[in-house]
Amino acid sequence: MRQFLARRLFYSLWTILLSSMIVFALSRMSGDPRLLYLTEYSHLEPERWEAWGKAMGLDKPLPVQYLIWLGKAVTGDWGVSIVNGRPAFEAVMERVPVTMQMTAGGFVFAAIFGIPLGIVSAVYRGTLWDYIGRTFAILGQSLPAFWLAIVFIVIFSVQLGWLPTSGRGTIQHFIMPSVILGWLAAAGFLRLTRSAMLDVMDSEFVKFARAKGVGKMTIVWKHALRNAIIAPLTFGGLLMAGFATGSVITETIFAWPGIGVLALNAVFNNDFPILVGAVLVFAVIYVLAAFLIDVLYAVVDPRIRYS
Known part of the structure; x- marks a missing residue:
């Protein structure tokens, strides 16, 4: 049973990691967020393009952006919302x-x-x-x-x-x-x-x-x-x-x-810190549910044994 739990935990962590990588990449494929907000919000003047992009880490290659985000994510720092500047972790977890x-x-x-x-x-x-x-x-x-x-x-x-x-x-x-x-x-x-x-x-x-x-x-x-x-x-x-x-x-x-509406709005607004954080929570919920089901199998049905 211990080997099974350790193996399932390892697979669960990989699933969460891969989910965050895929969603992070897809959120950036929709385009540079600066193109959207420089046209919709007057307080983001064109001359602040480089400064704002550097502050958000948008001037770095995509893999580097992800690694930077991952290093912060494990400590609860998921970045800030591009829409309202709120911490993404706080905005997601309250939903x-x-x-x-x-x-x-x-x-x-x-x-x-x-x-x-x-x-x-x-x-x-x-x-x-x-x-x-x-x-x-x-x-x-x-x-x-x-x-x-x-x-x-x-x-x-x-x-x-x-x-x-x-x-x-x-x-x-x-x-x-x-x-x-x-x-x-x-x-x-x-x-x-x-x-x-x-x-x-x-x-x-x-x-x-x-x-x-x-x-x-x-x-x-x-x-x-x-x-x-x-x-x-x-x-x-x-x-x-x-x-x-x-x-x-x-x-x-x-x-x-709820968190579903939050994620949907993040898609429409190209707010990738919120989107990645919400989907990461989704992945954790799915992985945790699958893990609990596998453990309960052995409890409910004594014929099932894990080595």
């Missing part, structure tokens, strides 16, 4: 808890509705409950998130006045973003759980347990679900990372000031 709040809400909705409906659909296969569950999954995977968000705003905010249209601050602000973000994930949870449960419940050891007179609920909770949980566990770990990094649409529609 992380905001995004994680929405992520937690979406994950709770997905887990509460997806996994139980998947279990019920598998246990009562071919019944009304199964059709309800599969309809819920089909709608969640087929309806676009942006369209569903607009429909929810029109119905529950404009027409009924039950929920606020945007912003954050109260528990009511969490409801619509959590549902929109979590419905697609709940559909994935449902289908994975149902499929895994059906495979286990059709296996020989479950048939043997039935023949011995073991109760239906005991078979479901003690045997079937315990052996079928690997697929939802994997999906859940990647889901948390996907929520944190892929909630740009939901954050934009509901005016949620």
Whole structure:
């Protein structure tokens, strides 16, 4: 297990490093940031071209710029925003808890509705409950998130006045973003759980347990679900990372000031210190989620052993 953890940690660090290199290079391929800001902001006069570029390190080759940035990044110095001059580390990290709040809400909705409906659909296969569950999954995977968000705003905010249209601050602000973000994930949870449960419940050891007179609920909770949980566990770990990094649409529609909106604005403004910092956080979240999934495998399934 120690060798496995050390190997995974090594791969994780390389993944983060390569991600930062790629994004840093791509952010500079869009052009010299000075060309953008000298035309849009009057306080950057053309005669300050060389001085401003030297202060930002733009006069050096791209690999040198990256190495300079990397040396500072490990100490929390990610540079300053080209737009407002704020430290990039501060600007990015203050948005992380905001995004994680929405992520937690979406994950709770997905887990509460997806996994139980998947279990019920598998246990009562071919019944009304199964059709309800599969309809819920089909709608969640087929309806676009942006369209569903607009429909929810029109119905529950404009027409009924039950929920606020945007912003954050109260528990009511969490409801619509959590549902929109979590419905697609709940559909994935449902289908994975149902499929895994059906495979286990059709296996020989479950048939043997039935023949011995073991109760239906005991078979479901003690045997079937315990052996079928690997697929939802994997999906859940990647889901948390996907929520944190892929909630740009939901954050934009509901005016949620998260890291996704920050990264999107950085792309539009060619603000590469913010962009590189945000994507570095995304990479860390993905790598950490994958690492935790691999470790949990050995805990959940005793058949899995790492040398």
